[in-house]
Amino acid sequence: MxxxxxxxxxxxxxxxxxxxxxxxxxxxxxxxxxxxxxxxxxxxxxxxxxxxKLRGALNAILSGALDDHLVAASGGNHGLAVATAASLLGVSATVYVPTTVPAAKARRIEAAGARLVRHGATFAEAASAASDAAARPGHRFLHPYDDxxxxxxxxxxxxxxxxxxxxxxxxxxxxxxxxxxxxxxxxxxxxxxxxxxxxxxxxxxxxxxxxxxxxxxxxxxxxxxxxxxxxxxxxxxxxxxxxxxxxxxxxxxxxxxxxxxxxxxxxxxxxxxxxxxxxxxxxxxxxxxxxxxxxxxxxxxxxxxxxxxxxxxxxxxxxx
Structure with missing residues (x-):
């Protein structure tokens, strides 16, 4: 970084x-x-x-390897941005969200083609799980703001x-x-x-x-x-x-x-x-x-x- x-x-x-x-x-x-x-x-x-949020997600994805599987954690908007950007660029994505995510945002993340994983009651808990998942080979974590x-x-x-x-x-x-x-x-x-x-x-x-x-x-x-x-x-x-x-x-x-x-x-x-x-x-x-x-x-x-x-x-x- x-x-x-x-x-x-x-x-x-x-x-x-x-x-x-x-x-x-x-x-x-x-x-x-x-x-x-x-x-x-x-x-x-x-x-x-x-x-x-789409702007940051696009720039981060286009600045790295397009063959990576993208992993994100989000309260909703960053996850939807990553899902949307991944769809536009033809790459796959998994988005971790807290269980408190608004239904409208969860629905739109899935509609954009990303795999949705609900984990934990807070963004911090979802982010921890996403970070662990992104440690696998061929996966890349996209932080919503600290990047x-x-x-x-x-x-x-x-x-x-x-x-x-x-x-x-x-x-x-x-x-x-x-x-x-x-x-x-x-x-x-x-x-x-x-x-x-x-x-x-x-x-x-x-x-x-x-x-x-x-x-x-x-x-x-x-x-x-x-x-x-x-x-x-x-x-x-x-x-x-x-x-x-x-x-x-x-x-x-x-x-x-x-x-x-x-x-x-x-x-x-x-x-x-x-x-x-x-x-x-x-x-x-x-x-x-x-x-x-x-x-x-x-x-x-x-x-x-x-x-x-x-x-x-x-x-x-x-x-x-």
Missing amino acids: KSPTHTLSATDVHAAADRIRPYARRTPLLDLEIDDRRVLLKLEHLQRGGSF PDVIAGQGTVAAEILADAPDVDAIAVAVGGGGLAAGTALAFDGEGRVVAVEPEHCRCLYDALAAGEPVDSAVDSVAASATGASRVGEIPFDVLSGHPDRADHSDRPGHSAHDVSSVLVSDEQILRARDRLWEECRIAVEPAAAVAFAAWLAGQVPGDRPCLIVCGANADWVAG
């Missing part, structure tokens, strides 16, 4: 964009006025497989945003294990702020930045199937902690508008934001995809031209 910060850069993100272009969709930007404020939405829930090729692939979301709207000065992203936030920071390359948003009770990045190192955190949120990593990835942490770490430390030396802010939103805010995306935009998404919007509605995303990544739609949900 690469050492993260001195080898990962915007160059890796642009190389990933070239690599995955034949397979990944270039998702649109939606320019809105809500509550008398302008905001851009990057509609990544329209990606193949229903989330941004440099996955991170570079996720950064292509932000690269597209900046290509289509170069005046964007802040990008807000939901955080699970930190891969999307880290990739976004690499793509931004010091030119704007990344706002890394987590549910109050799924806060592995927030807690790691407070502790100065990755630590174990509790997981309990309506968005946990997508943001439920109990520990931020080592590589994402290394990338993200290279910037001033917390919005509430804005008076510390070296803090500027070109950095990473870590903020929290409640489950109630997330569900209200999800419902507003449907009521005002007819965008139907899973709770995690409304996390960045919730932070923006609460005034936690700065900038004159902010963009929010609407990251996934793998839920069976309709407005009541």
Whole structure:
């Protein structure tokens, strides 16, 4: 595995964009006025497989041997991304998920052609079993966020945003294990702020930045199937902690508008934001995809031209 910060850069993100272009969709930007404020939405829930995760999976697979049997562990979206990418590239895959995986995500993983294995009550337990299975000859484990090729692939979301709207000065992203936030920071390359948003009770990045190192955190949120990593990835942490770490430390030396802010939103805010995306935009998404919007509605995303990544739609949900 690469050492993260001195080898990962915007160059890796642009190389990933070239690599995955034949397979990944270039998702649109939606320019809105809500509550008398302008905001851009990057509609990544329209990606193949229903989330941004396809980008990282494609880049990681295309950066290795295509004759390997792929093994993944996931709360749902990464597993579906690996299953989708494997189908596109003609390779086989097994996806380990916790027994708590939402039925919609499990069904779609199997429909994409991957073998589904339910194991353990948490992502960590599923990941341990997947890692053991991947130790067999001819098998390759694809980590959902603590992998440099996955991170570079996720950064292509932000690269597209900046290509289509170069005046964007802040990008807000939901955080699970930190891969999307880290990739976004690499793509931004010091030119704007990344706002890394987590549910109050799924806060592995927030807690790691407070502790100065990755630590174990509790997981309990309506968005946990997508943001439920109990520990931020080592590589994402290394990338993200290279910037001033917390919005509430804005008076510390070296803090500027070109950095990473870590903020929290409640489950109630997330569900209200999800419902507003449907009521005002007819965008139907899973709770995690409304996390960045919730932070923006609460005034936690700065900038004159902010963009929010609407990251996934793998839920069976309709407005009541």
